[in-house]
Amino acid sequence: MSNETSLGSSTTHEDIVDTLSFFDDWEERYTYIIELGKALPPYPEALKIESHLVRGCQSQVWLHIEVNDDGTLSLYVDSDALIVRGLAAIVLAALNQKTPQQILDFDMQAYFQAIDLLKHISPTRGNGVQSMVERIRHEAQKRLAA
């Protein structure tokens, strides 16, 4: 069962690294990042509730996680900010439809460093992306322990 997005299946994190390395100005980069946000799986409106909210100082993120029959996780994310949606899509390219072990093994820091977007997931950054990644990893850990 997939959550109707190419992110994490036909669009992989390698694709993202390749594409972003191709651009040399910020305008192209951010046009692409904003475009990526449009590929996010549709987030269920009914689940825009407090328990699914990841707060940031500057923007907020909604996160819903479903466990598939094969043990992989389907990730649903939304945000009120376009660039945060794009960053979430970049995360999903790496973590969506992956097993808990694959999720925990993935080096998010190195990934964001490679695409020169590390500042967006620094712990002090208030956009909620870092907290979202932590929540996904936490969920993966719980699944692994279960």
Next chain:
Amino acid sequence: MAFDVDALRTEFPTLGQKPYGKPLVYLDNAATTQKPQVVIDAIERYYREQNSNVHRGAHYLGDVATHAMEEARATVASFLNASREEVIWTKGTTDALNLVAHSLGSHVLSAGDEVLISTLEHHANIVPWQQICTLTGASIKVIPLKTDGTLALEQLENLLTERTKIVAVAHASNALGTINDIAALVQKARQIGAYVVVDGAQAVSHFPVDVKQLDCDFYAFSGHKVFGPTGIGVLYGKRELLEAIPPYQTGGEMIETVSFETSTWNRLPYKFEAGTPHIAGAIGLGAALTWLMQQDRQALWEHESALLAHATEHARAFAGMRIIGDNNSKVGVLSFLIEGTHPSDVGTLLDQQGIAVRTGHHCTMPLMDSLGIPGTVRAAFAPYNTLEDVDALFTGLHKIMNFL
């Protein structure tokens, strides 16, 4: 002599930075100001030539450090028109407000009493009062905001009652820039015998503040928002009140005698300065205020007002832009929203162009709730900003609209 912004800029080394290879346009001055070379020099000199613990009187360097720090305290006193016993070193405004909330609050509040704050307060002037109200059984009342971002002070008559013991209000709003009429507020509070605490964090860098003239009971500000270092701030308090209220933190520096049964407190201002103070920070702040007092402050104010007027004019011509807090009594802050865009996206895309602004709720969530908005984009000006900086902001914003 006419105000020369280019000459002023050469005193601030950070302004020469080139984020992403672009000239820095630093418009996040309400978060922190840049530091002039004299401040950097004073801190370096302290660590090179004066470093020692203070108030021990044990040796030569100790005396040098003590003298330098107390000289800085005298500078703060002169900056505020206070006396040196009334100037207490804190970590910053937040620390100072926690001190007052705790020490004044525990001294004067009891069940049923009220603390009056305003809608536009920073969390630092809300949460400490909530805490002390929980402990004492007092409650918080709030001065409402008008649509132009000014306080509805005409409602004070109803809000101030015989139960109001403390009024705690910002001199200027960090999120909107609105300057509040503290003198009028003090006058009304006096009539019912309430104490007035002023959060001056966003005021002192913009215009001269005279605590005697304001006649407030407490006044707090941070070093780093007035061209000084981080980690140092000031609480001014009227001497008789500082004598009357209990200490906040306890330990070294602030005691006179200690036995295992009881302790007595050191004299003012040391009674409120537990532990080794931030000596380098205090000296750096002294240098910053000395520097500021040497400037033609009227000229700085006029320059800042010109920057704000220029920005406001741009804003009115910008399709879909809404100024949040649109009034005539402001420090150099332009807070805004652009229809159909999220502040966070605007901030990120300005940053890519070397333009530093702040986005979000600015630690004023109740204010944002009252305005019905999640946050704003805030451009906050300092005297070293130029009209070209303002133009760069709007050129940057126009460029962004192609994306969003």
